[in-house]
Amino acid sequence: MPSINHHIMTIARSSNLFRSERLQGTGLCGPHCPYILRVCREPGTTQEAIARALCVNKSSVARQLASLEQSGFVERRPCPTDSRAMEVYPTQKAFDALPAVRAVLAEWNERITDGFSDEERALFAALAERAAANARAEIERIRGAEADG
Template identity: 50%
Template sequence: MDTLMKYIARIFRCSILYRNEVLAHEGLNGYQHTYIIKICNHPGISQEQLARMIYVNKSTVTRQLALLEQSGFVTRKPGSADKRTMLVYPTQKALDVFPKVKAASQAWNDALTEGLSGEERGWLFSRLSLLMERAEAEAAQTHEGRDMQ
């Protein structure tokens, strides 16, 4: 039986393989692409905010940030109000690679939508946006229910 998740998961896994290949010479893997984009767009974001923004658990963020920090892409500093809160900043290395990371995203989007008219692309993105909003609402509702137990 075909399910929506079959298609979404396959596209996601293929995108990771693509980014692994395209960004390897920059010292990044396919998963770190999202972190670079979010951290460069939101310097000083907390690890907790980052986890919520990209819909992964805090331990995953901590592991990926440790790798990015070891590679010289980010620095982490304790927050001034709460020393337990770690704030994440891009280094110059991250800022230098940022345009290449965005270009890789654009190239992937272009490859997937090649041959679609502007109208078809608009329709596709509006439907995907709707599905994303529903997924976020469902995940938030599930997460809130878990927190209440």
């Protein structure tokens, strides 16, 4: 029997492919979506904060933001209070793309819960949220241990 992790990874990889397909012609691909959402929600957030919020490595954030910057979706500026940090700001192009990103994510949620009752959707969402919170807590524990020693 496949593990829960196998199912989660299948959903995640399929989600990236679905988003990339649906966003063709916009200049965005599937992996860009969480970055667009985060930067539009928190203009001026740092790359470090994005890495923590999305549970990804700083190098992954730098690569994705470089791609988004090159495509005109974000601007990176040095942080005035920390010369080592970069703040990230959405451009108008990012705000213009936001409705399409949200629509694709909503469509994906509908696709993966096709055939679920309303109660099953609510339960699935609640369980996924709890599992994500557990995963986030574990990553924070690991990152904290790495920083301590």
